[in-house]
Structure formats: C-alpha cells, structure tokens
Amino acid sequence: MVKLNICIDIDGTITDPYYFLEKANLYFKTTITKEQVVDYRTSKVFNVTETDYIKFYEENKILLHSNQELRSDALEIISILYEYHNIHFVTARDKSLELLTHSYIYRNNLPCDSIHVIGTPHKGEVANNLKCDIFIEDSYDNALELSNLGFKVLLIDTNYNRHPLNNNITRVFDWYDIYYEVNKYAITKEAI
Secondary structure, three states, X not given: OOOOEEEEOOOOOOEOOOOOHHHHHHHHOOOOOHHHOOOOOHHHHOXXXXXXXXXXXXXXXXXXXXXXXXXXXXXXXXXXXHHHOEEEEXXXXXXXXXXXXXXHHHHOOOOOOEEEEOOOOOOHHHHHHOOXXXXXXXXXXXXXXXXXXXXXXXXXXXXXXXXXXXXXXXXXXXHHHHHHHHHHHHHHHHHO
C-alpha cells in the first residue's frame, strides 16, 4: 500500500463539531440546538455581531479547546491510519493556542507526525509543503479552497457544511467512512 500524507483538521473534524454550543448558549442566553447550527459562521447562528462572538471566543477559547470531546472512533481510526500513513494535524486555530493544541493532541493519545497551528483558515500552503494526498476537513469553505488547489478532500458531515460538492471533495459521515475512503484512495494511487 502507498504511504499517504494525510492532513487532518482538528475542531469539528476530530472533535465534536458543536463543542462551543453549551458555553455559547450560556453566554448569549440562548437555547440554540445542534440542528440549528447550519452556518459555519457562529455569529450568524447566534444572531450576534462578529465583534460580540469574538469577545465570547477570546474569553472562553482556552476552556473550549481544552475540554473538547473526540468524535466517535476518531482515536481508533487515526491510530490505525498512523500505522500505514503519515498523519499531520493542520488547524486554523490562533497561534496563541499552539501549546494548548499540542497538549490536547498528546493528552488524547492521538498519534501524528506533526502538528501545525497556522492561525488562518487558508491551509493550502501547509498542505502543499506536507505533500498532502488527502485533507480531512469539516469547513465547507476550507474544503472548497483546498479542492480548488488540487487536494483530495474528505468533508466530514455536519449540519453547517451541507452544500454542493465538487469532484475533488467526498462527503463522509464518520471515521469509518474516512478509513474506507483513505484505503480506496491508497489502492487507486498504488495502481497508477
């Protein structure tokens, strides 16, 4: 089997995509449910200004990102993939969260070859430098941008990313789907 370079986003991809919901509901005195989170821009979901959402996030980002629950089967599948492929975590998180992010990855026993906290949603340059074969993402905009740059993207399904896909993006519904798609891609690449 061909050894792939797999880039994996963190928030909403390996973690529960609605990790912010409980704290944001308390902060904004709302009762938004997962089903209502149909936009990646959380300020729109909570019907608050971007400035108000940024204030909430800045006050709570350490707590939010320290205690996120992993998605079901993420650890198991990433551990299996790591035996055969290179795993690189690439997150748009602010650089101020770099130490916390490394700590979170190691505390949750997530195996990887590298961790990149880049402080921007534009992940193409890092993916290119890592010679990324497959990028696993939850953000629709990021998936489109990466796919338009020529990267194969697996978009893990959430309420906020259900929009039309192009040929370079495959929607997956859980980490077992991801495992299947990665293996299929590796076998196809080996045949070339």
